[in-house]
Amino acid sequence: MRIKAQVAMVMNLDKCIGCHTCSVTCKNTWTNRPGTEYMWYNNVETRPGPGYPKEWEDQKKFKGGWVLRNGKLTLRAGGPITKLANIFYNPNMAGLDSFYEPWTYDYDNLIHSPKRKHLPVGRPVSLITGEYLDKPEWGPNWDDDLAGGSEIVPLDPNVKKLQEHIAMEYEKTFMMYLPRICEHCLNPSCVASCPSGALYKREEDGIVLVDQEACRGWRFCMNGCPYHKVYYNWNTHKAEKCNFCYPRTEAGMATICSETCVGRIRYIGVVFYDADRVKAAASVEDPQDLYESQLSVFLDPTDPEVIKEARKAGINDSWIDAAQRSPIYKLAMKWKVALPLHPEYRTLPMVWYVPPLSPIMNHIEEEALQTDHYIPAVDQMRIPMEYLASLLTAGDTSVVRCVLLKMTAMRIHMRGKSLGGMDDLRHSKLLEEAGITVEEIEDMARLFAVAKYNERFVIPTGRREMDGEEALHYKQGACSIESITPSSAFMSHLFAKEE
C-alpha cells in the first residue's frame, strides 16, 4: 500500500443551472490574456451537444487516453516511437475548426467614429487575423441551450451511439449541462504523452500541472488528454491547463470555479488512494468494470490501518481529518451517487458527477404519474438513461439508474418528513432497489440541499513544510523578492546553506 492524497471535486449536475459563472471567473483569473483567448480551463456544455472543443469525446478522431492492447495499458495515440514519427506533425490534433476563431468587436468605432451617414457600429474582428468578420461561426458555447438544434446536436459522439433513442422534437426536448475542468486523473495520459516530461502530478495533492519552464510546446498533451483540457498558448509556445487553483487550495480556499459556483453544485475534498494499485485498476478488461475498479483504489480514511499508513507516507493529521470529513468520499465512494466522466478512457478521472434528474415525458399518462403520488419514477424521465450511462459509466445503465433511484428516494423521504406519508416509502421497494438507508438519505439530503460552505469545501492548507523548514523561514521574508534576496545570505539556520 502506498497512500497518496488527492484533492478531488464532485459536481452535482442535478443542481447545475448552466449559468457559466465558473467559466467567467476562471477565465478572468487565469486565461484573460493574449495567447489564451480560446482557453477555457473551465467550460460548460449543453448536452446533448458536441461540447468544447467540438466532438472532444470522439477518440477515433483525437486518439486521447489509454487503451488496453493485448492486456497492456498503452496510449491510444501510440507510444514513443509513434510520437517521434509525428513530432513535427500530429495528425490527431484538434484544429481551429474544433475550437473557434476568437473574436472581439471594433468597440472604439462607437466612440470615435467620425460623422458618417449611418449609425456607428462595432464590427466583429478576428483575434487571430485582426480582420473584420461578417459573423462568428463557432464559439466555446455555440450550442448553448440546444442552439443549432438538429443540425448540431447529432454531432454529440454520445448521441451518435444511441441515435434511435433521441427524438429531436419540441415535445420530447431534454437538456442538461456538463461543466468541465481538468480531471486531475490518477492515471493521466497527458503526463504520459509529453515528450519533455513537462507535465507532472503533484505529490501532495495530485494536481496535474504543465511546468512552464520545461514545456517545449510539442502539444502531444493536447490530444493525449481525452478530455481535451490542455491548451496551447500561441504566445508563449507552451501548453497550459487548469491548475485546480493550487495557489488557492494551498491556502485552504476552494478553486475559483467552485467558490463562485452560484448553483452550489461543486464540492471539494481530499481522498486517499493506493498509488500502487492505479495501473491495475486502469487495466481491467471490460470498460464497464472500470467504475468499480476505480472505486477500489480509494481507501477508507477512518480505517486505522489506512491512518497508520497515511502517517507513514508523511500525510499529517489535518489531512487525515480532512479526508474523513471529505464530501467527495461521501458522495463518490460511500453513497456512490457521483460517477466518473468517461471511465472508459482509463485515466481514472478525479472530477465526479452526480447525474441529473429530469421531468417526466409528457406522453406518459396520468396513471403512470401516480407511482408515489408526487415524485415521478426515474424510468419516465426525459434524459435517456443510456445517454447518461454513455457519459458516466461506459454505458452501464444499471449504475445510473441506481443513483437516480437514490435521489428519488431522498426526495420522497424528505417530503414525507414534512408532510407525512413516510410509511409509503418504507413499504415501497425503492430503498431496497436503490441500496440506501434512511440514515444515509438524510445525510445525503443535508449535503445536497443545505450544503454549507464548510461542508462543500473541506480543504486543508497546503503542506508547504515539505519545501523544507529552512526554506519557509527564509521565504517568510523573501518570497516574491527572492531575486534580490540571496538565500545563501540567510543565516537564521546554520544549516541553511547551499549544498
Add this chain to the structure above:
Amino acid sequence: MSDKKNRLFETLKYLKRGEAINEGWTEESPRSRDWEGLYRGRWQHDKVVRSTHGVNCTGSCSWNVFVKDGIITWETQKTDYPTTGANFPEYEPRGCPRGASFSWYTYSPIRVKYPYIRGDLYEMWQQEMAAVQDPVMAWDNIVSDPQKRERYVKARGKGGFVRADWDTVCQIIAGATIHTIKKYGPDRVVGFSPIPAMSMVSYAAGTRFLSLIGGTILSFYDWYADLPPASPQVWGEQTDVPESGDWYNTKYFIIWGTNIPQTRSPDAHFMVEARYNGTKVVGVSPDYSEYEKFADIWLPARVGTDAALAMAMTHVILKEFYVDQPTPYFTDYVKKFTDLPFLVILDEQAGGFRSGRFLRASDLGSSVELAEWKTVLWDAATGVPEVPNGSQGFRWDQDSKWNLDLEKPDGTIIDPQLTFIHEADEVALVDFPYFAEEEGAMVKRGVPVKYLRDAAGELIKVATVYDLMMAHTGVSRNLPGDYPIDYDDMKPYTPAWQEAITGVKKSHCIQVAREFADNAARTGGKSMIAMGGGTNHWYHSDQIYRSILNLVLLTGSQGVNGGGWAHYVGQEKVRPLEGWQQVAFAGDWIKPPRLQNGTSFFYFATEQFRYETRVNEEQQTPWGGRFNKMHPADVNAMAVRLGWLPSFPQFSENSIDVAKQVRDKGFADDNKAAQEVARMLKEGEMDWSIEHPNDPRNFPRVFFNWRSNLLGDSGKGHEYFAKHLIGADNQVLTDPSHSWQPETVETDEVPPEGKTDLFVSMDFRMTSTGLFSDIVLPAATWYEKYDLSSTDMHPFVHPFNPAIEPPWQSKSDWDAFREIAKYFSELAEKHLPVCEDVVMTPLGHDSPDEIAQVYGKIRDWRSGESEAVPGISMPHFQFVERDYPNVYGKMITVGPNIKKGYGAKGVKIPGEKVYGQLEDRLGISKREGIGKGQPELYYDRQAIEAILLMSGATNGERAVEGWRSMEGKTGKQLAEIAEPREEDAFTLLDITAQPRQAISAPVWSGLEKDNRRYSPFTLNTEYGIPWRTLTGRQSFYLDHEMMLDFGEGLPLYLPPLAHVPFLKGEKEVPNNGKSLTIRYLTPHQKWGIHTMFTDTNQMSTLFRGWQVVWMNEKDGASIGIKDNDWIEVYNRNGVVAARAVLTYRIPQGIAYMYHAQDRTLGVPGTSITKQRGGTHNSVTRITLKPTHMIGGYSQLSYGFNYYGPTGNQRDTMTIIRPLKEVDWLED
C-alpha cells in the same frame, strides 16, 4: 531556492530518474517545482473591496473586487452573508456570469472616459458663446434658429463626437435647462433613470436635482411592464414578494413564466435544493426553457394563454376543494382574508343581470362616517348584513378600527357567509362575459341572491363574490344556467376548454391543480407560484396574473412562509424606502415633485399613439359599453383631467407664468388659487398638454438619461423614439394614415420629429443611447463609487465601495449632478430669480385621495357629470416656491422639512429626533449658502448615511416609530415587531464589513423577526392588518365602472392581442422570396442583464455574439435558412438585422429575440431601409390598456411606479425572411 542558479545545471539535475512505483508505471520525480510561483504570482493581489452591480436584475449580490498593482483585475462573490439558520441553505454565493464579467468595462475600449459632445453642436456653441458670452442666450440662439437646430438634431446617431471638458458641458446643460424653464416651463426638463434599488444614491443624484428645479421625473417599473398591475388591484401594493430563501420553505412550486436559472441565477439554488427537501416542481412555459430542467412535469402552455390554464385550475380547485369536499383551512382563510364573502349588487340590464359594485354601508342607510367606503358581508351567525372592520372607510375615518377583526362593537364575532346557495331568495341568471380567439360571448349562469332594502326602501339583489366566482368559473352546484357538465365539457373554464387553447393536456391541468391545493391543505398554505416576465409582459397581464393568483388565494397560500405568489421582474424594492424618498425627491426642501408615469409620457412623446391599432376587434364580446371602444390616448386624456394619472408637461402654458397670473389676479390663498387654476382649465383659458402633444410648447426639451440605456434597450417602439423624440434616421415603415386616431387629443396631420432640444446621457459605456445623445458624460463604474443596493430577492442592503477612484474624467452620478447643479445655480442668479410654480398632481394612493371618487363611478366634469373640484374630480394644483439660485445649496444639505416628520405608504415617522441624528452622523455643512449649518449631503457617502438613518429597514428606531404610527390607526400592538432590534443603526461601514439583515418595517408587509424568511403579507395574516384595498381584504372582484365595462370584474382569460405586421391599406414591403409571419417575443436573456454585460468580451464569446433571434428549425427551413444565417425581422414598426439561432427547443410559430440586444455590435444594414438594423425593440410598439389608467378609487389610485398603464410589448407579430446581402454601411 531559486536565486542565481545555473539553469542548465538545474535542468540536468532533474533529468535523473526518481523512484518507480505502481508496478513501475509511475515515477516519483524529485524535480524542481519553483516555476509554480508563476501562477501564485498571478493569484496574488493587493486589495479586495466589497461592491456590487447596479443593474436592474434583482440580484443585488455582494462581490469581492480584486485590485492588483493598482488595477481592477477580477471579481468573485462574497460568501459572508449572515446565516439563514443551521438547517437552511445560505445565500452564498450570490452572483452570475454577467456580474463576473463586469471588471472588463473598467479599461475597455467601449468605456466613455471623457465628456463627449456632438461636433456640430460644439462648433455652434463655441461660435455663439464667443458672440454672446452667456450660456442661456447662446443656447437660445442655437435652438431658436431652425437651421441651426436642425443641423445638430439631424446629426444625431451619425457619430462625430468630439471630446469636451466638464466645464463646457455643464455650461451647455445649465444654459439649456434655464432656457427651457424660462421659455416653456420646468416640466419640459425631463429625466429618466430607472430602478433606484439598484443604486439608490446615483438615482437620487439626478432626481434630487430635477425635484428642486421642478423637472419631470419619469417612472420605469410600469413602463418596463415589470409592474404587475394585478398586485395593486388585488392587494393595494405595488409588489411585495418572498425573498428567494423562502422558496426553500415551499412544498409545491409552480414556476410559471419566469426563467429562474437564467434570470434569477443567484437564487435558483433555493428552488433546486428545495427539491431535495421533498418539494415538487412544476414548470409552465411555451418552450423547453432552462427551468424545465428542474421540473417534475412540464406544462407546455402556448404563449400568452396562461390565464386559460389558470382559470381551468381555478375551476378544479373550486369544484373539488370547495364544493365536493370543502376544506376547512381554505374556507376559514378566504372568509378572513379575501373579499369572497362580501356582497355585490346585481344590476338589471339588457334583459339580464350583471354584477355591479360592492354593497356599502351607505346603501343600507347607515350614517357611520365614510359609509360609502365601508363594504358589507353577511353574518351567518345572525343572518343579517354586517359591516366588518378594515375596509377603506375605516382607514380614513377618525376611529382606530382599520383591522381585520371580525368583531362587532359589542364584541360578538361575525361569521362571514360565503354562499347563499341554501337560503337564496332567488337564483338569478347572471351574465358573464368570456373572450376567445375567434369570437367571445356571454353566458348566463344561475347565482343565488339575497334581497335587501336600500335606504330608500327599494329592493336590491345582492350576491357574494364567492357565488359569483363559482358561476363565473362554471362550477355548477346544480344551479340553472349555461354551466359545463363536467371537466370534459368544452365550456369555459373547464380543463377540456383550456386544453383547446393552451395545448396542455387536461389530465395534467387537473392533476397539478389538485396537487397544488392538496399540498396547501396539508401544509397550511406552502404552495407557491413563481411568475415573471413571461406571464407579465402582456397587454392583459393583469388578467393573466389575477387568474394565477386565484390559485394561491383559494388555497390559503398567501401570507404564509413557503406559499403565495413570487413575482420577480424588476428590482423595484428600495428597502430603506422612507429615507431614500426624502433624499431622492428633495422632500426635505420642497414638495411635491413632478412624478410622471413613463408609459403615458413615452406613448405621447414618441407619437406611438398615432400608430395605434384597434384592440382585438374580432375578439369583442357583446359586453363592452361606454369606455372599451375609446382610443387609449383619449382615455389617458380623460384620466388626466379626472385626476387619475399625472401628466407632465402639464399645461401648454408655462406653469411659472400660470402661477404668476393667478397670484396677480389676487388669489393669495393656495386653495383659492388652485380653484382658479381649475376654473381656467374648465373654461378653456388654458390647455392640458396631453391634449396638445404636437404643440411645440409641449415638447420635452431637455432630456436627461442616466443609469439607463433607454434608446438601445428599454425604449419599446425604438424606431418611434428615434424618429419623433430624437429626430434621427429611423426605420418606421408606416405612417399614421391607416392607424386609429384619437378624438379628443389634437394632432397635426404629420407628427412632429426631433422634439427634444438637448439629449444628455451619462454612462460608463457607449450604447445606442449615447450614440443618439448630444452630450455623453463619463460615469464612474460600480467599482468606483459609493452607493446602496437592495432587492426583493434577499433581506440585505448592500453597499458599493470604490476599488479605485473614478479614472480618466469620469465622475459618480452624485458628483456629476452636483456639478451640474452648481453651474445651474450660478447661471440662475442672473436668469431665474425666485418665483412660484404650480404643480399638478393626481389623486394619490395611500392618501385620502383614494376615497375621492365614490362607488367607482366615472363622472366627467367636462361633460357636466360633476363639478370640477381640485383633488376630487380633477388633479390637485399646488403652489410651490422655486428658489433657483439656491438649487445647489439645497442639493448638498438636508432641508428643514424633515423636522416636520416624513413617511411612506401612510406610515409616519416623527422628524425632530431624526434631524438631530442626521446632524451628528452627516456633520454640519460649513459651505456658504442656504444650507449652511444644516446636515451636509455633499458627498455620496453622506447621502448613504442619511438614507440608512432615516429608514426603518436599516434603523431600528425608525422601524419602531413606524410601527407605533400604525398602532393608532389599527388598534393593534405592533411595535413589538421591531423592538428587539430597536438599537440597530446600520452605517456604511457596518454593511461593508458584513451584510446585515433588514429590520421589519411597516412599509413592507413581510415579517422578518427571529431570522425568518421574508414572505409578503404575513403582517396581514398574522397581525390582522388590512390590505390597502377597498374591502381591506385580498380582492377577487374589482367593481370600478371601467373594469366592469371591460368585463374584467372577475379574473378571466383574454386571448393575447395579435398586432398584425401591417394594417389593411398600409404599404407593405415588397416580398418576393420566402417569408414567415410569426409571434415575436423578447424574454430576458442569458448573456446580459438588459444590454449591460452583453458587450463584454466574455459574454459575447460565451454565446454567438450579437444579434441573434431564436426560432424553431422547421420554421427556419420553411424560409430556407440555416442556423447562423442572416435574417431580417420587420413589421410596420421597424426592422432588425440579425442571425438566426435554430432549435427544436422552441415550438413553431414564435421567435425569441432575447431582450435586450442593442444595435451597437455586429449589426449590418437591412435590405429594406438600407440603414443599420434595429434593436430588439425596433419591431415593437406599446399599447396602453385603459383599465390601468383608473384612478382616484381605493387601491386603483395613482402611485409612482405603483399603478398606471404598462409598456407591454409581447403582443407583436413580425415577418421574418432571409437577409441575403450583408452591408456594413461604412460610407
